[in-house]
Amino acid sequence: MPVAVETVASLNNITKRYKNGVTALDGLSLDLHRGEIIALLGPNGAGKSTAVKLMMGLTAPTSGSVGIFGADPRDPHTRLRTGVMLQVGRAPEMLRVREHVNIFRGYYPNPASYAALVKAAGLEGIEDRFFGQLSGGQKQRVLFAIALAGDPDLIFLDEPTVGLDIESRRTMWAEIRALAARGKTVLLTTHYLEEADALAHRIIVINKGKVICEGTPAEVKSMGSGSRSTTAKSVKIIRCNTTLTADHLQAMPGVVAVVRVGSLTEITSEQPEDTLREMLALDQSLSALEVESPALEDAFLALTSHN
Numbered sequence: 383m384p385v386a387v388e389t390v391a392s393l394n395n396i397t398k399r400y401k402n403g404v405t406a407l408d409g410l411s412l413d414l415h416r417g418e419i420i421a422l423l424g425p426n427g428a429g430k431s432t433a434v435k436l437m438m439g440l441t442a443p444t445s446g447s448v449g450i451f452g453a454d455p456r457d458p459h460t461r462l463r464t465g466v467m468l469q470v471g472r473a474p475e476m477l478r479v480r481e482h483v484n485i486f487r488g489y490y491p492n493p494a495s496y497a498a499l500v501k502a503a504g505l506e507g508i509e510d511r512f513f514g515q516l517s518g519g520q521k522q523r524v525l526f527a528i529a530l531a532g533d534p535d536l537i538f539l540d541e542p543t544v545g546l547d548i549e550s551r552r553t554m555w556a557e558i559r560a561l562a563a564r565g566k567t568v569l570l571t572t573h574y575l576e577e578a579d580a581l582a583h584r585i586i587v588i589n590k591g592k593v594i595c596e597g598t599p600a601e602v603k604s605m606g607s608g609s610r611s612t613t614a615k616s617v618k619i620i621r622c623n624t625t626l627t628a629d630h631l632q633a634m635p636g637v638v639a640v641v642r643v644g645s646l647t648e649i650t651s652e653q654p655e656d657t658l659r660e661m662l663a664l665d666q667s668l669s670a671l672e673v674e675s676p677a678l679e680d681a682f683l684a685l686t687s688h689n
């Protein structure tokens with residue numbers, strides 16, 4: 383996390399009701415800071431795309447306000463400082479990769495260099511190919527280059543690595559990290575929780591149009607693991623072979639959940655050291671011990687199902 387927090391984008395108490403009566407966002411507030419990678423997570427229909435569209439000025443709020451670099455998102459100067467890669471992004475099929483990148487560079491007063499974009503998006507070797515002849519993953523990479531064409535300070539990436547092979551995904555992750563290190567702000571929506579875990583400085587989970595949880599990946603994992611508190615705790619999952627009963631374990635310090643998985647018992651604890659100390663004292667035959675941090679998947683499911 384950067385030390386000095388500078389807000390580059392904010393949604394303030396936004397309600398967005400579409401004409402069909404659907405309330406996509408319901409009093410939602412969030413801030414994006416300079417140099418941060420933020421992952422916006424939420425189940426289908428949670429309101430993620432609506433939040434991104436508001437920040438891009440593609441739709442207006444029913445109530446509340448949107449500020450991007452302290453201005454309206456539709457302000458032309460604001461637009462020049464933002465870049466976007468949409469899931470449904472399309473580009474003319476009969477233009478070559480090189481032409482696409484250069485056309486977009488031409489829209490901006492201070493574009494990124496062509497060479498830098500080719501390198502950032504891994505386009506070496508396909509620069510003279512027609513867009514229509516590229517594979518799905520190659521098209522994604524061209525769209526990534528286009529999003530960065532204006533050397534933007536704020537970048538929206540909607541499911542950027544869908545369809546990419548592992549190597550291309552890692553390359554894009556490295557580039558996203560490099561952008562943040564240069565002070566750029568990246569807002570990412572993704573259904574790959576592993577991606578949010580690996581990349582994001584901060585995860586914002588939304589459900590039914592509200593922010594339900596916000597924090598570092600480690601904090602979000604802790605919040606979802608049985609604790610209703612919004613304060614991060616060092617939740618761990620203790621897995622072992624034990625003769626202690628579920629009732630007995632449940633009564634131990636810090637224990638929030640006990641599950642039998644085959645011959646093993648999984649104990650989720652907010653005070654793992656205390657729990658483990660007591661377990662070892664009471665069960666001399668305890669074996670096959672593993673202690674791990676909860677996965678983001680578990681936290682995500684727990685958080686979104688509570689709500």
Ligand SMILES: Nc1ncnc2c1ncn2[C@@H]1O[C@H](COP(=O)(O)OP(=O)(O)OP(=O)(O)O)[C@@H](O)[C@H]1O
Pocket residue numbers: 400401402404405406424425426427428429430431432433
């Ligand atoms: N243009 C629209 N008109 C009417 N309703 C809409 C419109 N766009 C979105 N919605 C509705 O608003 C709610 C939030 O949709 P949104 O696309 O923001 O969710 P999302 O979190 O991006 O979902 P997903 O993960 O499926 O992409 C949904 O119920 C959706 O059906």
